[in-house]
Amino acid sequence: MVAGNWKMNGDIVSNERLLNAVRHGLEGAPLPGVDVLVCPPFPYLSQAASWLGNTAVAWGAQNVSAFPNGAYTGEVSATMLADLGCRWVIVGHSERRQLSGETDQVVAAKVEMALAQNLGVIVCVGETLQEREAGQAEAVLGRQVDAVVPVVAKLAPERLVIAYEPVWAIGTGRTASPEMAQDAHSFIRGRLAAGGYAAAGSVRILYGGSVKSANAASLFAMPDIDGGLIGGAALVAEDFLGICRAAAVR
Numbered sequence: 361m362v363a364g365n366w367k368m369n370g371d372i373v374s375n376e377r378l379l380n381a382v383r384h385g386l387e388g389a390p391l392p393g394v395d396v397l398v399c400p401p402f403p404y405l406s407q408a409a410s411w412l413g414n415t416a417v418a419w420g421a422q423n424v425s426a427f428p429n430g431a432y433t434g435e436v437s438a439t440m441l442a443d444l445g446c447r448w449v450i451v452g453h454s455e456r457r458q459l460s461g462e463t464d465q466v467v468a469a470k471v472e473m474a475l476a477q478n479l480g481v482i483v484c485v486g487e488t489l490q491e492r493e494a495g496q497a498e499a500v501l502g503r504q505v506d507a508v509v510p511v512v513a514k515l516a517p518e519r520l521v522i523a524y525e526p527v528w529a530i531g532t533g534r535t536a537s538p539e540m541a542q543d544a545h546s547f548i549r550g551r552l553a554a555g556g557y558a559a560a561g562s563v564r565i566l567y568g569g570s571v572k573s574a575n576a577a578s579l580f581a582m583p584d585i586d587g588g589l590i591g592g593a594a595l596v597a598e599d600f601l602g603i604c605r606a607a608a609v610r
């Protein structure tokens with residue numbers, strides 16, 4: 361899987377160009393075996409739906425409310441996302457954990473809401489530089505994974521994706537080495553299994569953090585790296601398509 365996280369970028373005109381280029385790029389040279397999706401900001405989900413409907417490219421959201429509906433000003437519910445044709449939602453991105461104070465419990469509640477609407481979830485986990493340097497990376501990843509395992513326990517592996525995104529690699533141009541990322545992915549898979557998630561072996565674990573078309577192939581070659589969650593490079597069609605192609609030759 362290659363998922364583009366557009367974050368808070370884009371406008372109607374530039375989105376149209378990007379969606380069109382991604383769509384045509386993949387229609388012209390389909391990549392069987394690679395699930396491609398884009399996650400624009402909420403106001404542009406309908407635009408994604410009209411450009412990508414009836415294509416192999418899926419669209420999803422970057423966040424979802426932990427509540428079903430009601431007096432939650434500014435929130436967007438899982439029901440609304442499903443209504444807009446989203447098949448996926450990113451939950452617990454580090455920017456939300458850090459900037460919006462999302463705790464492991466909030467992330468688990470959001471995952472539960474998304475699953476109730478049959479959305480697939482991309483659950484982000486990752487340690488900060490300080491945590492890595494203090495030798496706490498596995499403790500942090502373990503805690504973040506453990507928080508969602510009870511909620512996803514019965515979920516088919518096709519609908520559960522974990523994104524390992526070391527916070528120090530996001531938007532910094534600093535990528536984890538393939539070996540370092542592989543170690544983290546293997547730890548995460550083991551932790552899912554230890555927590556009782558029977559299908560841990562087939563869950564896709566994406567790497568995220570300054571993935572570019574130039575470094576994607578070496579990351580995707582690792583046995584436990586099943587694709588990428590892409591930020592900056594997802595805003596440039598040729599870069600994003602290059603990463604998708606790297607996933608296809610894995």
Ligand code: PEP
Nearest residue numbers: 530531568569570591592
């Ligand atoms: C992200 O925010 O999910 C991300 C991976 O960003 P970037 O690719 O820009 O590091």
